[in-house]
Amino acid sequence: MIHLCSDQITVFQSIIQQTNSAVVVSAGSVLISDPAWLPGEIAEIAAYARQPVGRIPPRLLFTHSDFDHILGYGAFPGSNVIASKGLKQHPNKKAVIQEIREWDNNNFFSRNYPMEFPQVDMPIPADGAEFPFGKTRLRFFLSPGHNMDGIFTLVEEPGILLAGDYLSDFELPIIHYSYQDYVDTLRKAEKLIIGGQVRLLVPGHGKVTQDPMEMKRRLKVAFDYLKQLEDALSRKDETLIQCLSEQFAFPSAFTKVCHETNVKIVRQALFGRKRG
Ligand SMILES: [Zn+2]
Numbered sequence: 001m002i003h004l005c006s007d008q009i010t011v012f013q014s015i016i017q018q019t020n021s022a023v024v025v026s027a028g029s030v031l032i033s034d035p036a037w038l039p040g041e042i043a044e045i046a047a048y049a050r051q052p053v054g055r056i057p058p059r060l061l062f063t064h065s066d067f068d069h070i071l072g073y074g075a076f077p078g079s080n081v082i083a084s085k086g087l088k089q090h091p092n093k094k095a096v097i098q099e100i101r102e103w104d105n106n107n108f109f110s111r112n113y114p115m116e117f118p119q120v121d122m123p124i125p126a127d128g129a130e131f132p133f134g135k136t137r138l139r140f141f142l143s144p145g146h147n148m149d150g151i152f153t154l155v156e157e158p159g160i161l162l163a164g165d166y167l168s169d170f171e172l173p174i175i176h177y178s179y180q181d182y183v184d185t186l187r188k189a190e191k192l193i194i195g196g197q198v199r200l201l202v203p204g205h206g207k208v209t210q211d212p213m214e215m216k217r218r219l220k221v222a223f224d225y226l227k228q229l230e231d232a233l234s235r236k237d238e239t240l241i242q243c244l245s246e247q248f249a250f251p252s253a254f255t256k257v258c259h260e261t262n263v264k265i266v267r268q269a270l271f272g273r274k275r276g
Contacts, residue, residue, distance in 0.1 A: 001041075004208050008158055009200065010048065011208050014041050018170075018205045019068055022162060023049045023058075024155055026134025030058040032079075033153070033162050034204065035072030039111050042072045059133075062118055063164030063204060064143075064150040065090050067099040074113035084142060085123040086149030093117035124151050127188075141192075145182025146174055152185075154192060159199035161192060167218045168206035170249040172225050174258045179269035183226065190219050226266070233267050 003013035003020065012021045016037040023045065024031040035045045049058045060076050062083040063069055073081075090096070097115055104111065122131075130139040136157040143150035146165045153162040165174065167189060175182045192198050193215045201215050202208045209215060225244070232240035241263060248255035 004200075008155075009160055009202075011202055012041065012045050012048075014038065017068060018207075020202055020204060020206075020208065021045050021072070022160075022202050024133075024160060024162075026136050026155075026157075028056055029134035030056065031061055031082075031133065031138070031155075032058050032076065033061040033202075034063055034069040034164075035060070035075065036068060037071065039109065042075045045072070046075055059122075060118070061153055061162065062087060062120075063153070063162060064147050065096055065117075066147055066165065067096050067103070069164070069204065070096065070118055071100045071103075071115070073118045074111070074116050077113075080121045081118050082122045082124065082138075082153075083118060083120045084140075084149045084151045085120075085125045086142075086144070087118070088120035088123040090117065090149065141188050143185040143188065145178055145180075145185045146176060148177045150185070152188065152192075154197060156197075159197055161189070161198040161201050163189065163201060163203050165204040167201060167215070167222065168203040169209070169214075169218065170206050171203075172248055172258075173222050173262065175262050175265045177265075179226075179266045186219065186222055193219065229262060229266050230270060233263070233270055 001013055001015065002010060004011040008025055010023045014037040019036045021035045022033045030049050032045065032049050035042050057078050057080065058076065060073065060079040060081045065087045097117055100115055124140040127141045130137050133155065136155055139154040139156060141152040143152045143164060143166065150164045166185065173182060193212065198215060200208060200210050228240065229244055232244060245256065245259040248259060
């Protein structure tokens with residue numbers, strides 16, 4: 001389903017987990033990020049991405065290696081793949097593919113393309129890497145914290161930030177990897193947003209926004225949640241910890257695990273292993 005359409009970008013939003021896939025176009029170059037979820041939705045994105053030029057194979061961008069973001073890879077053979085160096089060196093690619101198979105099997109899904117972990121052609125090693133894209137440039141920033149191998153991509157003109165699993169309008173921070181990295185990554189996004197470089201924010205899940213106030217609101221929600229979680233853990237305030245677990249949208253077994261993982265990782269960052 002098309003969520004946003006302009007000259008330079010079309011955002012498709014899956015009915016599964018409101019996952020966003022973007023097709024960015026500049027002077028004949030095409031970039032597709034995280035094509036997802038259902039086979040028909042991915043086919044729609046592939047057909048759309050072929051339209052604008054047809055000559056230059058699209059580039060595929062993966063914001064991070066969570067299975068919901070890489071499951072469309074096999075539907076775009078011959079594409080040039082951009083992702084972080086961390087994703088290229090992922091230590092357990094088989095496990096990620098197994099998660100996709102599990103999900104597909106649970107939902108009786110067949111896909112008409114091979115299920116493989118992305119082979120990365122352009123690994124992004126560090127903050128500030130950039131290269132030309134059509135008439136504009138892509139700039140990359142590592143964004144670990146949610147997981148270990150995220151990247152932000154800034155399409156300089158017109159100022160699109162492909163943010164992966166940060167700054168959703170409904171999803172609280174989910175920290176699977178590192179609390180300190182998560183905070184540092186939010187600070188990077190804040191710098192870009194406050195600096196006026198982001199005119200369209202595309203999160204991995206949820207609504208896109210062009211409104212600077214809304215971008216700042218999302219940053220504040222994330223920072224406030226993390227601060228409250230820190231305070232609750234410092235004071236051993238079980239009531240507040242419980243209260244924070246209930247603030248997740250779409251409460252489920254999944255959000256319960258997300259909350260428990262956040263508690264574990266933030267507690268470990270604050271107090272180390274001994275008191276964890
Ligand atoms: Zn995701």
